[in-house]
Every structure is written in structure tokens, then in C-alpha cells.
Amino acid sequence: MNTYVKHLPADERRAVTVExxxxxxxxxxxxxxxxxxxxxxxxxxxxxxxxxxPTKDAIWQAVMEWVAERLLAxxxxxxxxxxxxxxxxxxxxxxHVEFVAEHPGVPRMMFGELQRAEQTAPKxxxxxxxxxxxxxxxxLIQEGxxxxxxxxxxxxxxxxxxxxxxxxxxxxQSLLAGNVERIRHDAPRVFAIYQRGIxxxx
Amino acid sequence: MNTYVKHLPADERRAVTVExxxxxxxxxxxxxxxxxxxxxxxxxxxxxxxxxxPTKDAIWQAVMEWVAERLLAxxxxxxxxxxxxxxxxxxxxxxHVEFVAEHPGVPRMMFGELQRAEQTAPKxxxxxxxxxxxxxxxxLIQEGxxxxxxxxxxxxxxxxxxxxxxxxxxxxQSLLAGNVERIRHDAPRVFAIYQRGIxxxx
DNA sequence: GATAAGATAGTAATCGATTACTATCTTTTT
DNA sequence: AAAAAGATAGTAATCGATTACTATCTTATC
Numbered sequence: 316m317n318t319y320v321k322h323l324p325a326d327e328r329r330a331v332t333v334e335x336x337x338x339x340x341x342x343x344x345x346x347x348x349x350x351x352x353x354x355x356x357x358x359x360x361x362x363x364x365x366x367x368x369p370t371k372d373a374i375w376q377a378v379m380e381w382v383a384e385r386l387l388a389x390x391x392x393x394x395x396x397x398x399x400x401x402x403x404x405x406x407x408x409x410x411h412v413e414f415v416a417e418h419p420g421v422p423r424m425m426f427g428e429l430q431r432a433e434q435t436a437p438k439x440x441x442x443x444x445x446x447x448x449x450x451x452x453x454x455l456i457q458e459g460x461x462x463x464x465x466x467x468x469x470x471x472x473x474x475x476x477x478x479x480x481x482x483x484x485x486x487x488q489s490l491l492a493g494n495v496e497r498i499r500h501d502a503p504r505v506f507a508i509y510q511r512g513i514x515x516x517x
Numbered sequence: 518m519n520t521y522v523k524h525l526p527a528d529e530r531r532a533v534t535v536e537x538x539x540x541x542x543x544x545x546x547x548x549x550x551x552x553x554x555x556x557x558x559x560x561x562x563x564x565x566x567x568x569x570x571p572t573k574d575a576i577w578q579a580v581m582e583w584v585a586e587r588l589l590a591x592x593x594x595x596x597x598x599x600x601x602x603x604x605x606x607x608x609x610x611x612x613h614v615e616f617v618a619e620h621p622g623v624p625r626m627m628f629g630e631l632q633r634a635e636q637t638a639p640k641x642x643x644x645x646x647x648x649x650x651x652x653x654x655x656x657l658i659q660e661g662x663x664x665x666x667x668x669x670x671x672x673x674x675x676x677x678x679x680x681x682x683x684x685x686x687x688x689x690q691s692l693l694a695g696n697v698e699r700i701r702h703d704a705p706r707v708f709a710i711y712q713r714g715i716x717x718x719x
Numbered sequence: 720g721a722t723a724a725g726a727t728a729g730t731a732a733t734c735g736a737t738t739a740c741t742a743t744c745t746t747t748t749t
Numbered sequence: 750a751a752a753a754a755g756a757t758a759g760t761a762a763t764c765g766a767t768t769a770c771t772a773t774c775t776t777a778t779c
Binding site for chain 1: 545546547548634644668669672675681682683685686687693703706707709710712713715718
């Protein structure tokens with residue numbers, strides 16, 4: 316149990332705020348998360364939030380930076396030391412799914428940011444994140460083709476698109492079922508089909 | 518050019534409202550569509566909307582009914598008369614993608630509805646739609662296995678999940694690129710990988 | 720068939736509620 | 750005692766919804 320303290324240093328308070336938003340997004344529509352709800356969830360008054368963030372958008376920016384940093388670190392860690400490109404892709408997939416299962420609000424926040432018409436700072440962060448994610452996938456797929464694990468005729472871009480879309484599909488199913496745990500259960504089964512679609516014929 | 522008329526019968530006005538919402542959702546975040554924006558887009562005052570719909574949620578309900586009706590009709594039509602289950606799945610995929618390309622706001626509205634925490638009427642409609650969609654996919658996949666087109670070892674549920682997720686992934690890519698046309702271009706390439714993942718080895 | 724009467728559809732103004740954000744005062748920490 | 754962090758109590762803007770009133774269309778009556 317975390318001992319409850321009222322006064323926190325600014326950087327810690329910002330960190331707690333980000334965690335509060337990520338948690339809230341797991342159980343409610345990200346676009347409906349108000350500053351009052353954030354404050355309430357972390358036992359703070361609404362006005363106090365603006366001691367640490369100039370605007371609400373700055374809160375979202377911090378949240379998306381947190382997501383980008385954690386997610387990329389996690390998939391890099393998962394792929395580290397794995398020789399086989401296909402096995403590395405599987406490790407990335409599973410670690411990504413694990414991340415999503417731990418923080419089910421994350422993909423919903425990301426999708427919500429991408430929907431925004433204006434080009435905001437948090438939206439740009441999400442775009443950069445997915446771009447970097449895509450670069451890693453591209454590299455692995457190329458390596459997989461080179462070493463013969465993946466079909467030489469494979470469409471690299473389409474394979475990367477399908478990789479990310481597969482996770483998005485899992486999220487959608489969990490929203491439908493209202494059950495986050497389902498993601499962990501479905502992920503290996505869905506990835507098996509994806510893998511069959513990209514690897515070279517034996 | 519449609520001749521502009523001020524007074525419309527109630528049912529026509531409701532139909533025009535639904536079309537206005539679908540159009541607006543194609544270019545802006547569905548959750549940020551206000552009743553004022555809807556009215557403005559159809560050259561009407563905001564208050565007049567409530568002569569035809571009791572609440573804003575009733576508008577969303579009508580929109581989602583429109584979507585469910587059109588989408589199911591379109592995929593049923595696409596699959597009609599096709600003997601091969603795999604070819605029928607491809608036809609459904611492509612007609613669904615074509616529908617999305619024509620109405621890019623549709624999948625975003627659907628995803629947005631699913632995100633809502635409360636069990637609203639429009640949310641239920643989306644859930645029913647995807648359930649019926651899933652039933653059709655299940656049937657086709659079973660038939661495909663029976664006739665030997667699809668791998669006998671295929672996980673039916675996972676294949677259905679991946680089918681819908683694949684389209685969701687295409688939508689996400691188009692949001693990233695800010696380019697709807699991209700969906701038409703990517704769809705056949707992505708489906709090719711999916712198909713390779715589910716069909717029986719030659 | 721003209722016209723009165725009612726029904727239907729739309730306007731403009733406004734309401735209460737909610738939102739992000741701010742100014743001022745108080746408490747805690749160092 | 751100074752500075753940082755939080756509480757309290759606001760503000761202005763926006764949203765969905767309602768209201769009183771007007772315009773138009775439909776129908777029944779003579």
C-alpha cells in the first residue's frame with residue numbers, strides 16, 4: 316500500500332498525473348476524461364493540476380510521451396538478443412500485447428489522438444511513435460526475408476500494417492466483450508495466423 | 518445539383534441528418550461533432566434538430582442503424598452467388614473496404630461508440646452489428662474448412678478476429694497518413710497476407 | 720374550388736450544466 | 750522566513766436542450 320502524501324515535488328506530481336490518466340483511460344472513453352476526473356482520481360483539486368501543467372493538452376502530451384517511451388523500450392527489450400527475426404517479431408507482438416493488457420487505455424488514447432483533426436502536440440507524438448515502431452518492423456521483415464525465414468515475395472509495408480492492425484483488432488474485440496483479459500488469450504492464436512501468412516513455405 | 522428546400526417531411530429530414538453526421542465524421546473527430554455543427558452542415562438551426570430527435574444520443578442511434586443496415590446489406594450482396602468461401606471472404610473484405618473508403622467516418626464512429634463506458638443504445642447497435650458480421654465470417658470459415666479451401670487446423674474465432682482487425686489496421690494507417698485513398702491501395706496487399714495465413718497448403 | 724383550421728417544420732433566443740482555466744488565500748516543506 | 754504545493758472560489762466559453770413564436774404545408778368545410 317502506498318503511503319498517502321498530500322504534498323509532492325512537482326516532477327513526482329506530474330508522474331502521478333500521467334499514471335492517473337493512463338488508469339482512467341482503461342475504464343472510460345479517453346475523450347471524456349476531464350481535468351476534474353483526473354484530479355479526483357489522484358486525490359487532488361482540479362485547479363491544482365494547473366500548477367504543474369499549463370494546459371490540458373500538455374497533460375495529454377506528457378501521457379503520450381510516457382506511452383511512447385515505455386512501449387518502444389519494452390519492444391526493444393523484448394527483441395534484444397533474439398537471433399531469428401521471426402522470433403523477434405513474435406516477442407515484440409507478445410510484449411506489446413502484454414503492455415496493452417496492463418494498460419488497456421493506451422491503444423484507445425492513441426487511436427483517439429489520431430482522430431483529432433488539428434495537428435496537436437500529442438498527436439504528433441503518436442505519429443512519431445508509430446513511425447518508429449514501423450521502422451523496427453520494416454528492419455526485422457527485411458532481415459527475415461534475407462535469411463529465408465520470411466517469404467521473399469512478402470510485401471514488407473503490408474506486413475507491417477497488418478502487424479499493427481492485428482493488435483488493434485484484438486483491442487476492438489476486448490472492447491466488444493468488455494473484457495481486457497481476453498487479449499492475452501486471443502493474442503497467440505491470432506499471431507499464429509499472421510505468422511503463417513508471412514513466413515516462407517517449408 | 519440538389520434544389521435547396523427549406524421545409525422537409527420529418528422522415529426526409531431525419532435521413533438528411535444522418536447523412537450530415539456521416540459526412541462530418543469523415544473529416545473530424547466523431548466525439549467532437551456538436552449538434553450545432555450538424556445543423557450548420559445541413560443549413561438548419563441547432564434547435565430544429567430536436568424537432569426530429571428527442572436527444573443527441575437518438576441521432577447517434579439513427580446513424581448507427583443506418584451504418585448497420587448499409588454495411589450488412591453491402592457485404593451480403595458482395596458474397597451472394599460466390600461458390601468458393603475464400604472468394605466470398607475476399608469479396609466481403611473488398612466491399613467492406615470500399616464502404617469504408619466511401620464513408621471514412623464509419624469505422625471511427627463505430628470505434629468511438631465501443632469506447633463509451635455506459636451501455637447506450639447506439640453502442641448496443643454497434644455490438645449487434647459486429648456480432649452479426651462475426652456470424653457470417655464464422656459460417657464462411659467453417660464452409661471453407663469443410664471444402665478444403667481453408668486449413669483444417671485453422672482457429673475459426675482467431676481468423677474472424679483478425680479479419681475485422683485487418684480492416685481496423687487499414688483505417689489506422691489512413692488516419693496516420695491523413696489519406697483515405699490509401700485504404701483502397703493497401704487493402705488487396707494486406708488481404709493477400711491474411712489469405713496466405715488461413716488457406717490450406719497447396 | 721376557395722378558404723379556414725389544424726398540423727408540421729423552422730427560427731432565434733435562452734437556459735442550466737459542464738468545461739478548461741485562473742486568481743487569491745492557506746498550508747506545508749525546507 | 751521563503752518558496753513550493755494545494756484549496757477555494759471564481760471566470761468565460763461551450764454544449765445539449767427548451768421555449769415562445771413564425772412560416773409552410775395539409776386537410777376539411779362550405
